[in-house]
Amino acid sequence: MATTEAPPGEPVLYEAHKKIYPREVSGYFTRLRVISLVTLLGIYYITPLLQWDGRQAILFDLPARKFYLFGLTLWPQDFIYLAALLILAGLALFFFTAMLGRVWCGYACPQTVWTEAYLWMERKIEGTHNQRKKLDKAPTSAAKIRIKALKHTVWIAFSLWTGFTFVAYFTPIDELAAELLSLSLGPWETFWILFYSFATYGNAGFMREQVCKYMCPYARFQSAMFDSDTLIVAYHPERGEQRGSRRRGVEPATVGLGDCIDCNVCVQVCPTGIDIRDGLQYECIACSACIDACDEIMDKMSYPRGLIRYTTENSAIGKGQKILRPRIMVYAAILLLLSGLLVTHVAQRVALDLDVIRDRNTLYRETPEGLIENVYTLKILNMDSKPHRYTLWAEGIDGLKLVSDQPEIEVEEGSVFEMVVRLQADEYNLEARSVEVNFHLQAQDSNHLNASREARFVGPGSS
Amino acid sequence: MPSLTPDGIPRSQQAISVLWPSFIVAIVASGVFFSAFDPRDLIPFNLDIDISPVAAYSIGFLLFWLLALLSSFGTLYFTISNCRFLNKQGD
Numbered sequence: 074m075a076t077t078e079a080p081p082g083e084p085v086l087y088e089a090h091k092k093i094y095p096r097e098v099s100g101y102f103t104r105l106r107v108i109s110l111v112t113l114l115g116i117y118y119i120t121p122l123l124q125w126d127g128r129q130a131i132l133f134d135l136p137a138r139k140f141y142l143f144g145l146t147l148w149p150q151d152f153i154y155l156a157a158l159l160i161l162a163g164l165a166l167f168f169f170t171a172m173l174g175r176v177w178c179g180y181a182c183p184q185t186v187w188t189e190a191y192l193w194m195e196r197k198i199e200g201t202h203n204q205r206k207k208l209d210k211a212p213t214s215a216a217k218i219r220i221k222a223l224k225h226t227v228w229i230a231f232s233l234w235t236g237f238t239f240v241a242y243f244t245p246i247d248e249l250a251a252e253l254l255s256l257s258l259g260p261w262e263t264f265w266i267l268f269y270s271f272a273t274y275g276n277a278g279f280m281r282e283q284v285c286k287y288m289c290p291y292a293r294f295q296s297a298m299f300d301s302d303t304l305i306v307a308y309h310p311e312r313g314e315q316r317g318s319r320r321r322g323v324e325p326a327t328v329g330l331g332d333c334i335d336c337n338v339c340v341q342v343c344p345t346g347i348d349i350r351d352g353l354q355y356e357c358i359a360c361s362a363c364i365d366a367c368d369e370i371m372d373k374m375s376y377p378r379g380l381i382r383y384t385t386e387n388s389a390i391g392k393g394q395k396i397l398r399p400r401i402m403v404y405a406a407i408l409l410l411l412s413g414l415l416v417t418h419v420a421q422r423v424a425l426d427l428d429v430i431r432d433r434n435t436l437y438r439e440t441p442e443g444l445i446e447n448v449y450t451l452k453i454l455n456m457d458s459k460p461h462r463y464t465l466w467a468e469g470i471d472g473l474k475l476v477s478d479q480p481e482i483e484v485e486e487g488s489v490f491e492m493v494v495r496l497q498a499d500e501y502n503l504e505a506r507s508v509e510v511n512f513h514l515q516a517q518d519s520n521h522l523n524a525s526r527e528a529r530f531v532g533p534g535s536s
Numbered sequence: 537m538p539s540l541t542p543d544g545i546p547r548s549q550q551a552i553s554v555l556w557p558s559f560i561v562a563i564v565a566s567g568v569f570f571s572a573f574d575p576r577d578l579i580p581f582n583l584d585i586d587i588s589p590v591a592a593y594s595i596g597f598l599l600f601w602l603l604a605l606l607s608s609f610g611t612l613y614f615t616i617s618n619c620r621f622l623n624k625q626g627d
Contacts, residue, residue, distance in 0.1 A: 136589035138574060152571040244590070261594045287549065288556055 092209070093282060094202040095192065096341035100365025109180045110189050118234075121241035126458060133243050139487055146424070146458050146487055157415050164411065166291070168404040170298040172396070174305050178292070178358035184284050185358065187235075187277035188344070191228060198224045202341070228278050229270070236270030282345040286356050296355065301386040302395045306359050308339075308350045308381045309389070316350075321374060332376050339363035339381060349381055424457035427514045427524040436531045444474070444497040445532045451492050453514065455484035461516040465494070469510035470530060471502040482514075496530055506534040554612055558604030565600040566593070 123130035125143050132141045140147040147154060169176060178185060199205045199220055211217055240262055241249050252258045258266075276284055285292050299305075313333035319325070325332055333350070340348045342362040347354050349363045367381040388394045432448035440446050455461055463482040467475045474497040484490040496510060510530045516522035575592035579585050 135593050149571045149574075152568075155567075155571075259588065259590065261588070261590045264594065288552065 091346070093344065093346040094206050095344045095362070096202045096338065096366070097196065098342040098362045098366050100368055102361035103365050106180055106189075106360065110186050113181060113183075113186050114190060118238050121238055121246045129245050131242065132245060135243055137487070141458075144458055145419070146456055148454075148456055150426075151422075154415070154419060157411070161408070161411055161415065164404065164408050167298055168401070168408055170295055171300065171303060171400055171404060174299065174303045175295060175357070175359035176304070178285065178295075179360035182358075184276060184289070185360070187273060188281045190231070191277040192344075194227050194231065195224060198227065228274055232270040232274040232278075233266065235273045236266040236268070239269040240265050282356070282358075285345060285358055292355055292358075300398070300400060301392075302398055304383055304385060305353055306349060306357060306361055306364060306381065307353065307384050307389055308333075309379070309384075310350070313350065313380050325376070332371070332374075332380050334370065334374060336370055338366045338370055342366040423522060423524060424455070425461075425463075425514065425516065425522045425524045426454040426456065427512060427526045428452040428454070429512055429526045429528045431528055431531075437533070440497060443500075445500050445503065446476075446495050446497045447530050448493060448495050449512075449528060451494055451512065453482065453484050453490040453492070455486060455488060455490070457522065458486050460485045461518060461522060464515045464517055465512065467494075467496055467510050467512050470498045470508055473498050473502075473510065473530075498530065498532070500532060503530075503532040503534075507531050550612060550616075554605060554608040558601055558608045561604040562597055562601035565604070566597045569600070570596060 120131050121129060125141070128141065130141070130143050134141065138149055140151075166177065195205065199208055208217060208220065237249070237253070243265075244262060249258075249262065252262070280288075312331060314331045315329065316333035316335040317328075317330045318334055318336070319328055319330060339350070340346070340363075342365075343349070344360060344362065345356045345358060347356045349357065361383070363381050364383065368378040371378050371380055385394055428451070430450045430452070432450065435448070437445050437447050451465075453463065461484060463484065465475065465477070465482055467473055475494055476497060477492060477494040479492050482490065482492065508530045510528055512526050512528060514524045570593060575587075575589060575596065579587070
């Protein structure tokens with residue numbers, strides 16, 4: 074079996090990898106794509122800078138085991154929300170794939186977003202795709218080294234910024250920046266910044282389309298979600314064939330040709346290096362660069378646009394487009410139902426938890442007044458984003474008294490408050506040796522914030 | 537009969553096919569594990585280890601990665617050696 078040989082100086086990553094130099098392209102979909110990519114990059118770099126109530130708006134505070142999401146503070150016990158969110162994201166991917174094909178790959182996937190950003194820098198420094206190709210083929214010279222060094226410096230700087238931003242999702246960005254400037258970054262922060270930077274540099278600078286072709290699981294199974302009405306990027310062979318070159322302004326029919334002038338521009342602009350005219354291929358990330366490129370050629374030839382276009386398998390064979398089909402409706406229904414459930418659940422989430430532990434050392438004791446007394450340790454967890462004062466009471470036995478050394482129960486945001494309370498009851502009111510009592514906790518400034526917990530009250534017995 | 541040997545696959549691809557899936561598994565595993573357990577509760581009382589939470593999570597993640605890596609590597613190793621064996625038989 075022939076092993077693949079890489080050109081000298083090019084690391085072998087996968088089979089006969091030929092470096093792809095995507096040609097520059099402009100047009101409607103390219104603009105749409107640039108807007109999407111810039112927006113997503115902006116969200117990534119700006120999010121850690123946002124502040125909310127005097128702290129970072131979105132922060133996975135690992136040391137404190139809390140996750141801040143604007144006004145919401147999530148705790149490890151809220152892990153279920155994260156799981157639900159992941160399931161929702163999966164379903165959304167199903168829904169959008171069935172409807173719009175690989176729109177995720179072309180417009181939103183981080184691999185695409187950063188690859189395009191790195192390609193943009195490459196273009197600014199090394200020039201057009203032809204200049205880049207020439208530069209790579211050229212023998213080593215001072216000028217070549219200078220250009221390459223500049224490109225890699227810019228790439229590495231951008232990678233480091235990306236890595237720094239990534240770690241800023243876990244460590245407050247102002248602390249991180251101060252540590253960086255005073256060169257006192259912790260070893261693990263340093264490790265993760267470098268790790269993430271290296272991954273970005275490798276993925277966006279070198280691996281590029283190979284990640285989509287060989288490493289991406291979605292690329293492998295997305296076709297299972299496709300049907301004949303899914304939006305795809307496709308070439309129109311009936312109109313294009315017989316392809317062939319001709320002079321500008323020639324009516325195709327007069328020379329026995331189709332509309333495709335075989336200029337190969339659609340192949341040159343493809344970031345994954347495929348020929349869309351060969352039909353739907355799993356390498357196609359539906360970036361629509363070939364649509365814009367072909368439309369430009371069609372304009373030049375004065376032929377109608379859309380030889381390569383967004384279409385569906387059904388409309389390509391003249392069956393018409395059907396958007397609302399059972400598959401879509403089922404996905405949409407499940408998606409709506411689940412997101413509705415999640416939103417209601419989060420909205421009704423009570424940011425308060427109460428834990429009651431009965432003192433195990435003594436069953437009960439008698440007070441000087443002749444009352445039976447039980448001791449409990451209470452743990453109050455304020456999961457809200459601001460401090461609260463709470464009112465505590467207990468019920469379950471006639472004339473039950475709650476005694477505490479704490480006159481006020483005030484708990485800081487996101488902290489646990491521990492207190493010892495004593496319950497006192499008259500023996501005559503105890504119906505059994507062990508009676509159920511209920512502790513109730515109520516925030517003084519919010520009716521919504523309340524928690525209850527049952528416990529046992531033990532007495533000498535009624536016999 | 538086409539060769540069953542995946543030896544034609546470059547080393548780097550083999551490396552990535554081990555590193556990459558185990559990386560994803562390590563992310564999921566550490567997410568689930570650390571949402572259930574606080575690393576501070578995992579250090580035995582009699583051991584006086586002063587370790588920052590970030591270090592504990594990082595080491596936890598890397599250990600999960602190592603574990604998944606061994607499994608992925610096992611799969612790759614057996615696939616390759618089986619293919620070699622079957623090819624030899626087919627000769």
